[in-house]
Amino acid sequence: MFWSVTQSLLGGLLTTFQIFLFTLLFALPLGLILAFGSMTRFKPLRCLVQVLVWIIRGTPLMLQLIIIFYGPGLWLGHNIWSGNEAGRITATVVAFSINYACYFSVIFRGGIEGVPAGQREAGQVLGMTKSQIFFKVTLLQMVKRVVPPMSNEIITLVKDTSLARIIAAYELTFAGYSFMKSNGLTWPLFYTGVFYLLFVGILTLLFNHIERRLDYFR
Amino acid sequence: MAILEVNDISKNFGSTTVLHKVSFSLEEGSALAIIGSSGSGKTTLLRCLNFLERPDNGSIVVRGETLFDASMPFKEQEKGLRTKRLHFGMVFQSFNLFPQYTALENVTLAEGLLAKEREDYKQNKKTICEQIEKHGRELLDQMGLADRMTHYPHQLSGGQQQRVAIARALALKPDILCFDEPTSALDPELTGEVLKVIRGLAEQRTTMIIVTHEMAFARDVSDKLIFMDDGVIVEQGDPKQVIDHPREERTRQFLTRYAQG
Incomplete structure (x- = not known):
């Protein structure tokens, strides 16, 4: 049983990791662009960015994810996300990228x-x-200035990926939870927690390393 | 012909007039000192010369070329702003060294970036870079910092940082080097080393404008002195004459206040 749980959780971890990686890949540059937008002297653009940031930070990420995943199908009459796992992950990455870009900005x-x-x-x-x-x-x-607050946000992102369960993306938490639903097992939930802890642990080491590397100037 | 002519420069921040019809000229190879109390517009004048502020009125002419004229259309004013800036060098009160670069890198950075725009940069990259580094080392050596080339700014004392900043400003060979209270952020025991360097530059006939509170130094080193108060030039002339025998009542009051500390 332990091996089948491990296998299943590793599968979930892969999805979690994909969401994490692609969200960072898009949200970091987009966040920088939004940051410039929020500082521009061109007032209409500045206001637009401020309203966007207000809406995105002011509503739950889960709600944004639901709207982005189901919205197109309901409004346009056809689902722009393919119905398979890849489509769900893509929709998640889009919602997460917009959301995190606003915080990053x-x-x-x-x-x-x-x-x-x-x-x-x-x-x-x-x-x-x-x-x-x-x-x-x-x-x-x-x-150098943004590394500490960014490390906070990026660690939060690791755990926010579990929200993808709401649109049935088979990520880590979903994988652990499914054993409780089907077999009544609770220990896989703790085992799932260990996966998150290791993930965040590695990131923490990485951020410490970056901070040390930037320590040569003040 | 004067290397620099400043004609009727005025500058307002909102409804406050910071500079009012400031005019003066500067001969090549001479040093001009500007004194006056805080808020008299000295720093703003230097910032106007370096295009960090845009005057509302007046013109700036270097070697007969009009770099700025407030009556020019805005686009004309902006054109070639980077090249225009290179006529002037600026040493800031708070040094403003780049913390992530070593002393040598601070000095060579801008010259290296400018060299990239040269047509022959790709073919002669190595020689050009070597020349720039050599030039940087010479300048730091001249500042008495030969053993501090690879130090980062936070590893240097204030006086050393300011000398790096002077080398950095000299690296681009400006026509006119501006100092904005170069010793005001320094501990008293460190001002001497910076003043010594500036004195050395004056002896080499570097064209300079020095905004300072060091009255004795200004009297000693400069060829011409300007006293400013409330955004206007109250008195200008020979430094010894202005400081020892001021003609204007406001200059006299300032110098008396200053002497009393």
């Missing part, structure tokens, strides 16, 4: 605004272009 904005104006000005008087100033001067200082 606020962290990024804080990181960028936290870099003293003098740094930008020093770049300007040295004849650097705006993009040179961002990539060569601001970016790394921003990264």
